[in-house]
Amino acid sequence: MNTDLDSRVRTAAFHFLEAETRLVADKVLPHALLAKGFMFDGQRVPLLSPQGIFKPAVLPEMPLTIRTKYVEDGEAAPYHDVIGTDGLLRYCYRGTDPGHRDNVGLRLAMQRQVPLIYCHGVLAGRYVVEWPVFIVGDSPGELTFTVNMDEHRFALLGEVGANDSETDGRRRYITRQVQQRLHQEGFRQRVMAAYLAHCAVCRLRHEELLEAAHILPDGHPQGHPVIPNGLSLCKLHHAAFDANILRIRPDYEIEIRLDVLKEIDGPMLKHGLQEFHRGRLWTPHRPLHKPKPEFLEERYAMFRDAS
């Protein structure tokens, strides 16, 4: 009876998330929507509460949601949920008591292999939501649970359960994709918010035409997906920045490459690129969010060497 109720609530929650994420391009849901949740047999079932591990009242024993809060760059994270080298998420216990009812509930979810929802904060009040996720390990010594985030996608690719090296390799590959998606989506959301969804060069304000550019590229030791290493740019200016046609000096002055500056062509070249030469980059108001001059300087040097 309880088992039946439990699985019906989880199924309804997954349907709710499927319907809600169908309406958004980036699979990012606002806190208010998740906290409000959905109706089940005349009862409201929220998906989030102030606690990281959350069991709505309708469920008898096991939590429904686990959450990692967004931490503003520079703030200390209250919990350090990380993805291990095995590609699995380590989710921190509630507090330090393995016997706390939230921890007991997650352990039960592990023993019964009950699917959960993972909400990963990418911005204040915004979450990338993954489901179903499963608790696959419990480490009282480290006060963490191990969470598999890709069983669903994994299942779509073929057989599940075999524990051979090919399976492990595929799992790592998919988890890297999930991890990258969480990072990239978070980066985009934060950069868009910091730049109030404007292109830093031309101030275009159509979010669907804007992208979050890295100043120091992904793979560079300092190429982290953080706001001071980011720029909100429209597609044209992002491409021009990546192609070294448009450069940004550490003092935020924009330069158009000399050969392109001298070219004679139509209005797109003139108004889209040449007129921004010696113009000033439009940057966020908050000093912490401005592009870091050291990053711009290194990027500028990288491209000077290349050209």
Ligand SMILES: [Zn+2]
């Ligand atoms: Zn632009």
